[in-house]
Amino acid sequence: MDIYLHHYPASLFSEKIRVLLGYLGLPWHSVVTSSIMPRPLLMPLTGGYRKTPNLQIGANVYSDTAVIARGLARHAGDSSLFSAGFNGDRIAEWADTQLFRVTVTLNFRPEALGDMMSQLSAAEVNAFMADRAELSEGASITTFTPDAALGYLAHYATALDASLTKDFLLGATPTVADFSLYHCLWFVAANPVNAPLLEPYPRIRAWMERIAAFGHGEVSEADGEQALAHARDSEPLDPALNSTLPEGIAIDDAVTVTPVDYGKIPVSGQLVAWSPNEIVVSRETKQTGRLMNHFPSAGFEVARSP
């Protein structure tokens, strides 16, 4: 069963998974998607979920990096990423929401945006802005000013620098916390205007170099058609999770699964499993055959289809 990562180079959440694949030593196929919708070759696989990245292992599709990390750990037979338990998970969740917003606010402030957008035509910039406005429509997320973001960054980076007394944040080996912190700071470091903001923090810089040294692993280029064909030729693997279902919902029910924060597009399928970490639904399309779609249980809403 081959691994396909559907991503694009500038996506910071994708960078989290690229270095995770390098760390786990898993060979993978890279399918580069457009940075904006539509993505017609991806939607049959995700069922409409529109955020980036998405990871496919045969006919199992993982959407959202929290569950991608779980899927990869299971595939690699290495659960050390989760060895810090609650602490690792909570730091990762905080980084993927609060620290992510701080870094996006910094890279999207006018003086920092120029470099990122300089390769795009005016029409492409407009299309990008319109796409992101649609992504945020009805979003339940906090926003703040660039000055506030600078205050947050200095506060967080000072504390993180002081805490990095071992090779990785929570010990001698990396956990999900390291990968979630890393991709946010990678985004800041990749912006020439914002990169100097990390200069006062030598431990952060050394730790970032240790993570960057994992590389992206063994990558081969592929396209969306090849990924669809691989899904079609594969049978989905049931992760055999111990489901803990709320009252009124049963396995095999027709349900929708929707992110709670932004990009709130419901994915319809039949419930396969719902554990404290993972929701799995089964779907079938002509282009893909039968699939299992995995989402994290925290941050997604499950509802019975009417």
Ligand SMILES: N[C@@H](CCC(=O)N[C@@H](CS)C(=O)NCC(=O)O)C(=O)O
């Ligand atoms: N909670 C999600 C967040 C993913 C996310 O927000 N990704 C950004 C790109 S870095 C995105 O989807 N942007 C809009 C898009 O690519 O369509 C995860 O962990 O995967």
